[in-house]
Amino acid sequence: MDATNTNGILMVNLGTPDSTKVSDVRKYLRQFLMDERVIDKPYWVRKLVVECFIMPTRPKASAEAYKSIWWEEGSPLLILSQRLQKLLQEKVKTPVALGMRYGNPSAESAISELLEKVKDLKKIFLIPLYPHYAMSSYETAVVDVQDTIKKMKLDVELDVLPPYYQNEKYIDALVDSAKEHLEWDYDHLLFSYHGIPERHLCKADPTGEHCLKVKDCCHVPSEAHNVCYRHQVFRTSEEFVKKANIPEGKYSVSFQSRLGRDPWLTPYTDATFTKLAESGVKKLLLLSPAFVSDCLETLEELCEEGAEIFEEAGGEELRVVPCLNENKVWVDTLASWCKERGFE
Numbered sequence: 439m440d441a442t443n444t445n446g447i448l449m450v451n452l453g454t455p456d457s458t459k460v461s462d463v464r465k466y467l468r469q470f471l472m473d474e475r476v477i478d479k480p481y482w483v484r485k486l487v488v489e490c491f492i493m494p495t496r497p498k499a500s501a502e503a504y505k506s507i508w509w510e511e512g513s514p515l516l517i518l519s520q521r522l523q524k525l526l527q528e529k530v531k532t533p534v535a536l537g538m539r540y541g542n543p544s545a546e547s548a549i550s551e552l553l554e555k556v557k558d559l560k561k562i563f564l565i566p567l568y569p570h571y572a573m574s575s576y577e578t579a580v581v582d583v584q585d586t587i588k589k590m591k592l593d594v595e596l597d598v599l600p601p602y603y604q605n606e607k608y609i610d611a612l613v614d615s616a617k618e619h620l621e622w623d624y625d626h627l628l629f630s631y632h633g634i635p636e637r638h639l640c641k642a643d644p645t646g647e648h649c650l651k652v653k654d655c656c657h658v659p660s661e662a663h664n665v666c667y668r669h670q671v672f673r674t675s676e677e678f679v680k681k682a683n684i685p686e687g688k689y690s691v692s693f694q695s696r697l698g699r700d701p702w703l704t705p706y707t708d709a710t711f712t713k714l715a716e717s718g719v720k721k722l723l724l725l726s727p728a729f730v731s732d733c734l735e736t737l738e739e740l741c742e743e744g745a746e747i748f749e750e751a752g753g754e755e756l757r758v759v760p761c762l763n764e765n766k767v768w769v770d771t772l773a774s775w776c777k778e779r780g781f782e
């Protein structure tokens with residue numbers, strides 16, 4: 439323990455079940471989907487939807503999906519986040535902890551870990567492992583940490599890293615992580631982002647009159663863009679293609695992982711696989727920058743299910759670029775953000 443240090447670094451990611459047992463998946467899904475920032479309905483409606491429509495079947499189906507991607511050491515999302523924590527710790531002296539919004543390790547246990555290492559903890563640099571703002575990812579993770587600090591009655595200042603979707607160093611890391619794959623003679627590059635309900639965009643819009651109301655809203659300047667997930671994922675894609683010299687017309691954006699019947703951001707990734715294959719795309723390269731660590735949504739939904747859909751529709755090969763995971767440029771980027779803020 440360094441008695442002079444009063445700082446800690448906390449990385450937060452979404453979280454994952456403790457195991458592939460249906461009971462563990464159920465527990466995780468219940469905590470996840472009962473979050474008012476994920477299913478943004480009154481408590482009783484959310485409870486009804488989760489318990490009567492989702493819990494009877496989803497835990498079993500999701501447990502099967504998790505089994506197909508699970509590693510010997512555990513869930514890829516957790517293992518990769520822990521490896522990232524370790525790599526960042528090798529670059530900075532300030533203690534680095536890892537917390538999850540749902541499941542384990544909780545924000546509380548991560549903060550307790552910092553308290554053990556830093557006697558007089560005064561300031562935490564919070565790094566949400568989400569490049570884009572969404573109420574259901576970035577915002578809920580930040581609020582959870584704020585609430586936990588209050589619950590633990592700590593007098594700790596929180597310095598939160600803003601969404602880094604267009605940060606030059608983040609884009610550099612993304613391009614670096616994809617560089618070998620970009621040498622492939624692919625026909626089309628698809629950016630597939632986790633989707634969110636359209637309603638969430640409108641709800642986040644501070645002007646109340648921009649998102650999905652103005653024609654081509656995400657490309658018309660507005661203060662709404664600070665919290666517009668759709669604008670931010672377009673920016674990431676645009677910055678990426680600029681840096682990687684991908685010609686116009688050779689790439690597009692789609693949204694995956696829809697849940698429920700409400701309209702989510704379009705076009706949907708599964709329908710896009712079919713459309714691209716039917717339009718003659720044989721070799722499809724896929725990038726999924728909403729996730730910094732590989733997880734169920736990339737390893738199962740894209741690599742397994744996605745490849746099947748694409749090939750059934752006439753495509754020949756789908757290659758999915760791994761997430762940033764342990765990429766060196768990414769680790770250096772995180773370390774530089776810590777150091778810039780005095781978390782040496």
Ligand SMILES: C=CC1=C(C)c2cc3[nH]c(cc4nc(cc5[nH]c(cc1n2)c(C)c5CCC(=O)O)C(CCC(=O)O)=C4C)c(C)c3C=C
Pocket residue numbers: 452453454455467470475476477496500513515568572574575632633634635695697728729732733734735
């Ligand atoms: C980019 C970050 C994410 C956003 C935004 C997001 C929104 C969102 N997700 C659901 C429902 C589910 N997502 C699930 C898995 C999952 N989601 C993210 C990230 C974002 N979700 C990740 C990284 C993962 C993988 C977790 C892992 O263990 O590997 C799941 C669980 C799996 C399943 O049953 O499909 C659900 C459910 C909603 C409803 C939502 C926005 C409203």
Ligand SMILES: [Fe+2]
Pocket residue numbers: 632695
């Ligand atoms: Fe999700």
Ligand SMILES: [Fe+2]
Pocket residue numbers: 648649650655656662663666668669
């Ligand atoms: Fe927008």
